[in-house]
Amino acid sequence: MSEGSILEVRGLKKYFPQSGGRILRAVNGISFTLGQNEILGIVGESGCGKSTLGRLALRLIEPTEGQVFFRGQEITSLRRGALGPVRRAAQMVFQNPFASFNPKLRIAESLMEVCRYYGMSRVAGRDRIFALFADTGLSEDLLARWPRELSGGQLQRLAITRALLSDPALLVADEPLSALDVSIQAQLLNLLEDLRRNRSLSMLFISHDMTVVEYLCSRVAVMYLGQIMELASAEELFRRKLHPYTRSLVAAVPRIEGSPGTEAAALKGETPNPAAPIPGCVFASRCPEAEEHCRIEAPSLRDAGSQHLVSCHRVTM
Numbered sequence: 001m002s003e004g005s006i007l008e009v010r011g012l013k014k015y016f017p018q019s020g021g022r023i024l025r026a027v028n029g030i031s032f033t034l035g036q037n038e039i040l041g042i043v044g045e046s047g048c049g050k051s052t053l054g055r056l057a058l059r060l061i062e063p064t065e066g067q068v069f070f071r072g073q074e075i076t077s078l079r080r081g082a083l084g085p086v087r088r089a090a091q092m093v094f095q096n097p098f099a100s101f102n103p104k105l106r107i108a109e110s111l112m113e114v115c116r117y118y119g120m121s122r123v124a125g126r127d128r129i130f131a132l133f134a135d136t137g138l139s140e141d142l143l144a145r146w147p148r149e150l151s152g153g154q155l156q157r158l159a160i161t162r163a164l165l166s167d168p169a170l171l172v173a174d175e176p177l178s179a180l181d182v183s184i185q186a187q188l189l190n191l192l193e194d195l196r197r198n199r200s201l202s203m204l205f206i207s208h209d210m211t212v213v214e215y216l217c218s219r220v221a222v223m224y225l226g227q228i229m230e231l232a233s234a235e236e237l238f239r240r241k242l243h244p245y246t247r248s249l250v251a252a253v254p255r256i257e258g259s260p261g262t263e264a265a266a267l268k269g270e271t272p273n274p275a276a277p278i279p280g281c282v283f284a285s286r287c288p289e290a291e292e293h294c295r296i297e298a299p300s301l302r303d304a305g306s307q308h309l310v311s312c313h314r315v316t317m
């Protein structure tokens, strides 16, 4: 476990058995560390395994192989019953804020229920809720409201606030902005950045939006078909996009007219079936630069300097 890291995953795999004896490799050998006070972005197209990785990191699902360390403790070997302190210290925020509140409870009741769950008295829970509302810029008027009366932006701000009730050290946010309007997204991005800075929160920020990730994250891991293709600091990654897949993801971002041209063609074709075995590089079938060698031997994730990891035969180290 490296010094100062809050989360470390090693050789993590999650295979889902399918009908006909086939195996879907949703997460296929992922390792990284998340530093204290750091936001690590996990990006990639839909279906590449981001949500599965997020759930594995919190042990909401069991890995097929590999280990997860949270604050130095291996949580993958803990008994389920011993996970309480981990559940409290590591929280998840999901994509759809409309589905994340019980429609039959007023907001105050939903939040108090969580406080009770963490053993707070009524008074302590109330104080905690009011303090967090002040921090996250929420109006206390919302407490008396029903979820159906609120907007997506308000509900997501509330979902983030609810995740903070237990004063967690780690937040796994799975596409928390994807269901919201762009202007609301910007406000929530600022909120997340403030939380990182002021509460020494570490975050895994799952997204398919390269622009958001570039803005918010300290480091970024680019995933394709259950594997990491490239991992570097956000600054380094967006300056030197070493992997052809990263270049096509960035090229796929719509640009404002008159802005500089894109450096690579947006991706064509479909992701291969994750249940079909692939002998070489998983990206070779869609890679504009693939050579024969790429289809035969899988590359490994190597450091190309400046702690910039890339999994590509074409990159000379």
Ligand SMILES: Nc1ncnc2c1ncn2[C@@H]1O[C@H](COP(=O)(O)OP(=O)(O)O)[C@@H](O)[C@H]1O
Binding pocket: 016, 024, 025, 026, 044, 045, 046, 047, 048, 049, 050, 051, 052, 053, 274
């Ligand atoms: N519980 C499950 N059972 C079977 N297959 C699953 C399950 N969860 C996810 N998958 C499959 O694993 C792959 C990765 O899914 P997911 O992690 O949701 O990707 P992402 O979040 O990047 O869109 C997909 O092919 C998906 O269909």
Ligand SMILES: [Mg+2]
Binding pocket: 050, 051, 052, 174
């Ligand atoms: Mg997902």
